[in-house]
Amino acid sequence: MKHARVACFGAIHDAIEVEGQVKLRDGRRVDPDSVVWLPPVMFGTIFALGLNYADHASEISFQAPEEPLVFLKGPNTLVGHRGQTRRPAGVEMMHYECELAVVIGKTAKHIRKAEAYDYIKGYTVANDYAIRDYLENYYRPNLAVKNRDTLTPIGPYLVDKEDVPDPMNLSMRTFVNGELTQDGSTKDMVFDIPYLIEYLSSFMTLQENDVILTGTPKGTVNVKEGDKVVTEIEGVGSLENSIVGDRVFHS
CATH class of the missing domain: 2.30.30.370 (FAH)
Structure with missing residues (x-):
C-alpha cells in the first residue's frame, strides 16, 4: 500500500x-x-549517507569510505512532492541526489543485520540536494551544504516494505527538464540497508519514523532556477520538484 x-x-x-x-x-x-x-510521514531523526555509491565517490574524485559517512538533517529541509527548492543567488554548483529513503517502523537498538528488515516500515523517494559551493570537506559536510530550508523533497508516497520485495535491486533515475541525467541501481550501495541499520542502532536507539537517506549513484549535474527535476525509484515512486530563486521567498 x-x-x-x-x-x-x-x-x-x-x-x-x-x-x-x-x-x-x-x-x-x-x-x-x-x-x-x-512529506508522507512526520519524520523523526533524518540520517543522510555521504559517498555511499563508489561510482559517485569517484565522480567527485573521492574514494568510498571504509565505514558509513553519516550526518544529520533538520526537518526544515523537507518539502513534499511538487514542492519548490531554493537555489541561493551566486551559487555555482547545486546538484540533485536521487536516494532511496528507508523509514524505520519501530523502536529498537542493537539490531542485527539478519533482522534489519523486520524493523522497516517502508520506503520513499528523496532528492537530497547539495550546494557544493559551501562544502568544506566531503568527510565533514557542513550545515550549509545539507541543512538549508527546502533542500530535500521527499515522497510522494511511503510504500509498505511488503510491496518492495528487494530494495537492494531497484533502478534509480533522474530527469532534468525531461532529459535523463542519472541512471543507477540500489544494488551498487557501498553499505547496504541491513548494514546501515545494524551500524546506526549499535550506538543509538532508532525510533519509529526515523528515516535513512541511503546515498546517490553517479550522474549528478548542476541544476538552475526554473529547472524541473524528477527523481524516480523502481517500485517506490516518482518525485517531482522545481528549482526557484531567492526572489520567490522575499528573504
Missing part, C-alpha cells in the same frame, strides 16, 4: 493511493493534481 499526507479542503489528511487517485481517510477520493503534497 502507498501512504501519503496531503492538504486539501482546508485541512491536512492522511491518505492512500487507490486506482491513481488520492483516497482520504474519510473515504473521499481526490485527483492528485488537486492536493498539496506533504
